[in-house]
Amino acid sequence: MSKTLLISGHPNLQASVANQAILALLADEPHIIVRKLDQLYPDYRIDIAAEQQALLAADTVIFQFPLYWSTYPAILKIWFDEVFTYNFAFGPAGDKLKNKKVILSITCGATAQSYHPGEFNFLPLSQYLQAAVHPIKAAQMTIVDEVITFEMNSTESEGGNADQVMQLVRTHTEQLLQAITKTNQ
Ligand SMILES: Cc1cc2nc3c(=O)[nH]c(=O)nc-3n(C[C@H](O)[C@H](O)[C@H](O)COP(=O)(O)O)c2cc1C
Numbered sequence: 516m517s518k519t520l521l522i523s524g525h526p527n528l529q530a531s532v533a534n535q536a537i538l539a540l541l542a543d544e545p546h547i548i549v550r551k552l553d554q555l556y557p558d559y560r561i562d563i564a565a566e567q568q569a570l571l572a573a574d575t576v577i578f579q580f581p582l583y584w585s586t587y588p589a590i591l592k593i594w595f596d597e598v599f600t601y602n603f604a605f606g607p608a609g610d611k612l613k614n615k616k617v618i619l620s621i622t623c624g625a626t627a628q629s630y631h632p633g634e635f636n637f638l639p640l641s642q643y644l645q646a647a648v649h650p651i652k653a654a655q656m657t658i659v660d661e662v663i664t665f666e667m668n669s670t671e672s673e674g675g676n677a678d679q680v681m682q683l684v685r686t687h688t689e690q691l692l693q694a695i696t697k698t699n700q
Contacts, residue, residue, distance in 0.1 A: 516546060517699040520573035521620075523551040524580030524591030532669040532677060533622040534581055536684040537691070544692070548573070552590045559593055566598040567611075575616040575698050576656070577691070581667075582623040585636060585643035595650045604654040613655040618694050619648070621661070622687070624668030624675070660694040662687060 521541065525534040528551060541547055550569060555562070570576065580587045602608040623640075630640045640663065651658060664687040668675040 517574040518572055519547045519575045519577065519695055519699070520569055521547055521549045521577040521579055522591070522594070523549060523553070524578060524587050524594070525551075526553050526588045526590045528553055531581070532680055533664075533667040533684055533687075534579060536681060537579065537620070537622070537688050540684070540688040541691075547577075547695070552594055556590065559590060561594055561597045563597050563600070566594065567600075567603060570598070570612060570615070573615065575618065575659075575695065577618045577620050577695070578651075579620040580622075582621055582625075582640075585638075585640065586647045599650045599654060604650065610655065615656045616659045616698050617651050617656045618659060618691070618698065619644075619661040619663070620687070620691050621663045622667040623663065623665045624673075625665060627665045659698050662690045662694055 521538075523534065523538060525531050528535045528538070538549060538551070541549065548569070550566075552561075578587070578591070580591055583589075586592075599605070600609075603611050625636055628634060629636045630638065630643075632638070636643075648658060664683050667680050667683055667687075669677040669680040671677070
């Protein structure tokens with residue numbers, strides 16, 4: 516059976532609505548191994564060997580994170596900086612992750628419409644994500660699917676609505692599970 520690893524890049528799941536709820540729904544899926552970076556590394560000191568071992572054991576890796584300034588939160592950036600090392604993820608002998616499959620699972624607070632020229636976020640999200648996916652592509656991993664949901668900010672003072680976010684969470688998680696099933700076929 517294919518092994519699926521989920522790397523949670525939320526910096527504080529205790530304060531999260533969307534990511535915490537997605538992970539809670541996935542907890543019933545015994546074949547998905549979840550690594551919550553905020554809980555494993557509250558001091559941001561990454562155990563590189565443990566992370567590389569987890570990656571080596573996986574066939575499919577899901578990166579689950581809230582969009583922060585149109586990329587992933589700092590804890591996931593540090594994770595990539597430290598774990599995707601020379602001759603592991605890139606370099607002459609750096610093929611250890613080659614051909615592993617990747618699914619991006621991203622929650623966004625903004626509207627889809629805002630990611631257009633002239634709008635608040637002024638570029639398509641796919642353009643912002645190029646730098647974020649650079650290490651994944653450099654490691655010769657294959658991005659097989661993306662599940663991206665907009666308007667998942669539940670902070671009422673910022674115009675959010677927790678009930679609406681929970682509905683979006685259910686749809687997002689269903690889409691993610693479908694993506695995993697398709698990937699593992
Ligand atoms: C520091 C910070 C930066 C953010 N930047 C963006 C952004 O650039 N685009 C966007 O759509 N949402 C942005 N958001 C909103 C978050 O993506 C949204 O609140 C989050 O996905 C909701 O998930 P959670 O409840 O698990 O935290 C930002 C939130 C924070 C805290």
